Amino acid sequence: MGEHEESGKEGESLALKTSATSSSTDLADASKNESDAKSTPFQLGMLFFGLALSVFMAALDITIVAVATPSIITDFKTFSGLSWVGTAYLLSSTPFFPTYGKLADIFGRKPILLSAILIFEAGSLMCGLAPNMAILIAGRAVSGLGGGALLPLAYIVVSDVVPLRERPKYMSIFAAAFGIACIAGPLLGGAFTDRVSWRWCFLINLPVGALTALVVIFYLGLPIPHGDIRNKLGKIDYLGTLFIATATVLLASALSLGGVEYAWSSAAIISMFVLSFACAVLFVASQLKFSKNPLISADLWGNRALIPVWLCGILQGALFFSLTYYVPIYFQVVNGDKAVAAGVHTLPLILGHILLTFAGGIAISSTGYTAPIVYLSACCFIVGAALTSTLTSDSGLDKQYGYLVLLGMGSGLASQSINLNGQSVVAPPRLAVMISSYSFCQALGGILGIAVDGSVLTNALSSRLIQLIDSETLLEYVTNHPSEIRDAGKVPVSLVQPVVDAYTASLSLVFKAAAATAGAFLVTSLFLRRDRMKGARRGKA
Incomplete structure (x- = not known):
């Protein structure tokens, strides 16, 4: 692994070396054209500020909607859309993560990043x-189609310009931006929802996106590969993208609709699973046998050290996205909080995430080992999720906050360690593809986590409420207006606590499922490469 120490040593230049899985000549020429453009500390600072802004914007859109979800459901009067509000974003971004890395190699980092921002703004x-x-x-x-490109592109740029042993420090900047967005998201979402409108949870992206685009335009000096547009378009793996997108959409649809709109044994759900599996097989076959410019090259498929990295990415994504999505529901619906209070109550989880992200980064830079950090992350997830499943409406703040801190610690420790473990086992020319494929696994895990836990919550809650409520009108109201259960006059007093208990029991199953997922995460992490990263320093970072 000696070549990893050399990755990105020319970080003092804004001329970014692209990881050419193909068309390496064009990319080398483009980089050469920028070779004399030395950056000042101010320019480097603005470079990472712009990347951090893009990460902040993408993270804000994920976290801000979690607190506003119950109010959105109440406004539109449809509980069945609960999981899709979160899943739709991940569903559109996930299939294209590998494609983003490929497009960045073909067209250059900067054009793809600006295009992603524009699409993201249109969706907002x-x-x-x-x-x-x-x-x-x-x-x-x-x-999601635009926002999904922002995070992987930020990490790809870091891998281009920063040596491996220094990356934890720079990745911590993005983790901080992500954490700040996670803090600002619940608070802004709660404030907008309670005092203005939940619609501002999305409109706020417009000024943030405009500022991000300006910084990228003026300070991100990325080389643009040579070649005419026709040749560049010919290098895109359309067939592979089609297969992976179809497989992902069908899988997420089956998980979201199963047990809710259709029985699990219905022909529709079974057909979706079968077709999803078939498309996944066709995707792998196309990458290994048919595609001239595959999204994921054959040497990465044959790298056994990447398999546990990808699997850990799926499991960690499932844990993070599902927990941050369903924890606010506990405070809003079960604990009787409004949106702002729910946002404040989720801060321990986010603060734990931020602090342990920096602590994990320091530990990795100092020791060079990533696998032990992942082990500790999984243990925190297991204990935190198991304890969270015991919460009731009578639980005190000490338990609520303490358990969420543990979950945040697990999330923070995993935020860099798995990614860096993967980067340490591939050659520098494959870093962009490795990072984008890992991002795909994380987002796929998010889709699976939100969809599966949404089905668990919906099915468990429906079965319990049917036993409590005879009136179809009241049953529909309680199901479709989760944020108004405790409002005076909305639900008969005699039914308020039983309904809250029904939510508590249903959410408990969601958190127990998270604990089981964390157990699988721990077992999988044991297969990660345990070598010390080349060039990592001993002592203080």
Whole structure:
């Protein structure tokens, strides 16, 4: 692994070396054209500020909607759209993560990043003006199409310009931006929802996106590979993208609709699973046998050290996205909090994430080992999720906050360690593809986590409420207006606590499922490469 120490040593130049899986000559020429453009400390600072802004914007859109979800459901009067509000964003971005890395190699980092910001802004505008749930979900899908490129591109640029042993420090900047967005998201989402409108949870992206685009335009000096547009378009793996997108959409649809709109044994659900599996097989076959410019090259498929990295990415993504999505529901619906209070109550989880992200980065830079950090992350997830499943409406703040801190610690420790473990086992020319494929696994895990836990919550809650409520009208109201259960006069007093207990028991199953997922995460992490990263320093970072 000696070559990893050399990765990105020319970080003092804004001329970024692209990881050419193909068309390496064009990319080398482009980089050469920028070779004399030395950056000043101010320019480097603005470079990472712009990248951090893009990460902040993408993270804000994920976290801000979690607190506003119950109010959105109440406004549109449809509980069935709960998982799709979050899933639609991930669903549109996930299939294209590997493609983003490929496009960045073909067209250059900067054009793809600016295009992603533009698409993301268009989707945010759709969400902010949505007249119904269908348009809102469509807008979330458009936002995901653009927003999904922001995080992997930021990490790809870091891998281009920063040596491996220094990356934890720079990746911590993005983790901080992500954490700040996670803090600002619940608070802004709660404030907008309670005092203005949940629509501003999406419209706020417009000024942030405009500022991000300006910084990228003026300070991100990325080389643009040579070649005419026709040749560049010919290098895109359309067939592979089609297969992976179809497989992902069908899988997420089956998980979201199963047990809710259709029985698990229905022909529709079974057909979706079968077709999803078939498309996944065709995707792998196309990458290994048929594609001239595959999204994921054959040498990465044959790298056994990447398999546990990808699997850990799926499991960690499932844990993070599902927990941050369903924890606010506990505080809003079960604990009786409004949106702002729910946002404040989720801060321990986010603060734990931020602090342990920096602590994990320091530990990795100092020791060079990533696997032990992942082990500790999984243990925190197991204990935190198991304890969170015991919460009731009578649980005190000490338990609520303490358990969430543990979950945040698990999330923070995993935020860099798995990614860096993967980067340490591939050659520098494959870093962009490795990072984008890992991002795909994380987002795929998010889709699986939100969809599966959404089905668990919906099915468990429906079965319990049916036993409590005879009136179909009241049953529909309680199901479709989760944020108003405790409001005076909305639900008979005699039913308020039983309904809250039904939510508590249903959410407990969601958190137990998270604990089981964390157990699988721990077992999988044991297969990660345990070598010390080349060039990592001993002592203080």
